[in-house]
């Protein structure tokens with residue numbers, strides 16, 4: 001359950017700017033796999049196609065070429081087996097925080113008192129129990145982002161797709177939620193595709209890091225750290241952490257070399 | 263917006279309230295001043311060419327006592343409520359559908375836009391031929407004047423719903439009618455309310471115009487009959503009643519707006535003004 005695979009996936013957008021049509025190649029023959037219960041982190045400079053890859057996985061966008069499968073089935077549209085945390089939260093502005101979380105649950109078919117209880121549990125998880133009745137415009141950017149996380153977590157998908165979910169958070173909250181996410185992952189065995197710009201976050205969370213650059217996969221780096229079962233502070237102090245971090249840094253900063261054959 | 267700042271804002275308002283004259287006092291004084299000026303200058307005018315508040319007040323009292331005013335008001339309101347109500351019931355769903363469907367937009371949209379710009383007054387005689395001089399023609403004219411701004415505003419509102427909000431529904435596998443009712447409709451509500459507000463003004467005008475043409479019942483017929491017998495003071499009575507009515511209806515719709523779309527009023531930063 002929750003095996004994801006992209007094979008030679010390309011995506012092009014046709015942009016119309018002042019009567020001229022321009023083709024943007026957002027993804028160029030991207031391939032990577034996410035095994036069951038694995039956390040794969042996508043990292044790469046702005047505009048390199050990370051969000052596009054997640055949207056294709058969610059079923060909001062279709063690949064121009066290539067094959068995208070979940071547990072061997074080709075993806076056709078959205079499904080409850082996947083849950084997306086949007087890059088900009090995308091809460092419904094007329095609903096309070098708790099009702100935003102309830103909305104997802106309701107769509108999945110949950111009814112009755114269970115609905116609010118479940119929603120409150122997930123809001124509590126992201127530390128927003130006290131802000132449950134506030135509307136999105138009364139929440140800070142980071143709070144909105146956390147409601148978005150709660151909404152996706154609450155529907156309990158097999159594959160979590162998270163687009164820079166901790167981007168707008170302070171270091172303290174970010175670390176708490178990172179630990180919380182790892183904990184949830186351990187308990188539920190979800191597969192997670194996680195987009196971030198933060199090197200440390202990538203190394204701490206990932207089983208594998210996919211380094212992207214302007215639409216293609218630059219390098220895929222295995223991270224053995226999480227399997228050691230250390231808490232995050234200890235993990236940071238290991239030599240492995242430093243080594244992997246350097247490796248990812250180099251992959252991000254190297255000019256494209258002969259190491260990839262395109 | 264932040265939590266800790268709130269008490270400071272409240273304090274600001276308290277100070278402001280203490281120092282400043284309340285808005286309603288300013289409004290009331292201004293109204294009284296205008297009435298006094300009108301009374302002063304109006305008295306010297308030939309009663310055929312103009313009138314003044316006291317004369318209008320007397321005419322008003324006469325009309326209330328004879329029951330004429332109330333009866334006319336009821337007749338007008340009936341036509342207004344039926345025509346306006348129908349335009350809301352028809353206009354909102356139609357606007358939602360046109361906004362969501364490319365085919366409907368391309369096929370019906372052009373007629374809606376054209377009908378909105380149509381000089382409806384020119385068509386009233388034709389409508390009288392079709393519907394007679396009674397209640398039906400008035401309701402029909404009100405409906406035709408009110409329905410198009412509602413359709414157009416709803417339609418434009420739907421077009422303005424951010425794609426990402428609809429994607430939230432899609433990503434949660436919401437079927438199209440749920441996306442429509444739970445995402446598109448609430449996201450469009452501020453536009454719908456703007457349309458229904460705009461439609462109030464047009465519907466009131468439509469009501470009076472229809473009564474001008476039929477001249478049998480309602481406030482409009484009092485105006486036209488009084489004008490025909492050069493009773494200017496009596497003519498002003500329904501005019502003023504209609505003004506008050508329209509203002510009241512407008513604030514009623516505004517009140518509904520604040521009830522159904524409070525997030526919008528607060529987001530637009532106008533909640534305190």
Ligand SMILES: Nc1ncnc2c1ncn2[C@@H]1O[C@H](COP(=O)(O)OP(=O)(O)OP(=O)(O)O)[C@@H](O)[C@H]1O
Pocket residue numbers: 013014015024025026045046047048049050051052053087
């Ligand atoms: N709907 C669209 N229409 C046209 N071009 C698009 C569309 N969506 C994305 N693109 C283009 O595709 C490229 C990849 O965009 P994407 O959003 O996937 O980047 P990203 O890696 O998520 O960047 P960031 O880190 O800034 O979020 C960009 O050049 C962008 O302009």
Ligand SMILES: [Mg+2]
Pocket residue numbers: 050051052087163
């Ligand atoms: Mg992105």
